[in-house]
Amino acid sequence: MIPAERQRKILFMLKSQQVVSIVELADLLNVSHMTVRRDIEKLEKQGRVNSVSGGVQLTEVLHSELSRDMKIMQFSQQKEQIGKRAVDLISPNSTVYLDAGTTSLEVAHQLSNRGDLVIVTNDFSIATLLMAHSSHEIYHTGGKADRDNQSTVGPKVADFLLDMNIDIAFISTSSWSLRGLSTPNENKITVKRAIAKVSKKVCLISDSSKYGKIATFHALDIEKIDLVITDANLSDNATSDLQDKGVEVIRSIG
The missing domain is CATH 3.40.50.1360 (Rossmann fold)
Structure with missing residues (x-):
């Protein structure tokens, strides 16, 4: 599976789960933890996800500020x-x-x-x-x-x-x-x-x-x-x- 396809799968999972762990993603994608971390780093640089302790979550989009x-x-x-x-x-x-x-x-x-x-x-x-x-x-x-x-x-x-x-x-x-x-x-x-x-x-x-x-x-x-x-x-x-x-x-x- 090429990196772009793995990254699409990661984003798809995050649409239904608030946080997904590194372990869970590695098992699902059948790749190493290091490979998952590289995919997450790529998505994070694009501003689409954020790393959390042991996993990843979708970036929250702020459309307006509170007074x-x-x-x-x-x-x-x-x-x-x-x-x-x-x-x-x-x-x-x-x-x-x-x-x-x-x-x-x-x-x-x-x-x-x-x-x-x-x-x-x-x-x-x-x-x-x-x-x-x-x-x-x-x-x-x-x-x-x-x-x-x-x-x-x-x-x-x-x-x-x-x-x-x-x-x-x-x-x-x-x-x-x-x-x-x-x-x-x-x-x-x-x-x-x-x-x-x-x-x-x-x-x-x-x-x-x-x-x-x-x-x-x-x-x-x-x-x-x-x-x-x-x-x-x-x-x-x-x-x-x-x-x-x-x-x-x-x-x-x-």
Whole structure:
């Protein structure tokens, strides 16, 4: 059986089963575990599946994002843990970028007792919080307003960022995988790519529920990320795959 036919069979099985194990696929296809893993790796590069511990699942397609008000109620404990780990990475007197999002907002909360940083953000809530509760120097990027996300997006934001030199950037996302970050909002692409270009260190901050999802627009290759800060529920298999790509992984446990 040629690889393309095996891969079609794998996808067919996944349509009726949420997760299929490596052992089960090897038996069904009458090939070695290594051959199955190579087929899965090929499908994963295409964004069609994601590896999980001991097996594989179909990639979940994200067609739209929840509003900011809905996001802020989800995974609050994980976001707090991620925020605490993130601030430990910030050296004194650094220039820091905080991407729009509720996990980034938690980082901002954790930074409110400091005042030594230059903070750049496209998030209205983050800017408002830090203006009221810190003495950091704050820059807002301006740009086109995204009401649902309470932030700004588009090429004007990217132009602003390209004139900055960022020591460490914390990027958020609603969907990411071994391939990288994606978004249903085309206007976010230029922002993600601009900040990755001008930052010495790029950190993805995202709870594990968003891993294995893919949206319409590919925003950033995973190789552009230096470090992922997530929660303890990211699988060992996903962690190992990311490390093989040269991405450091911190799984926060509180």
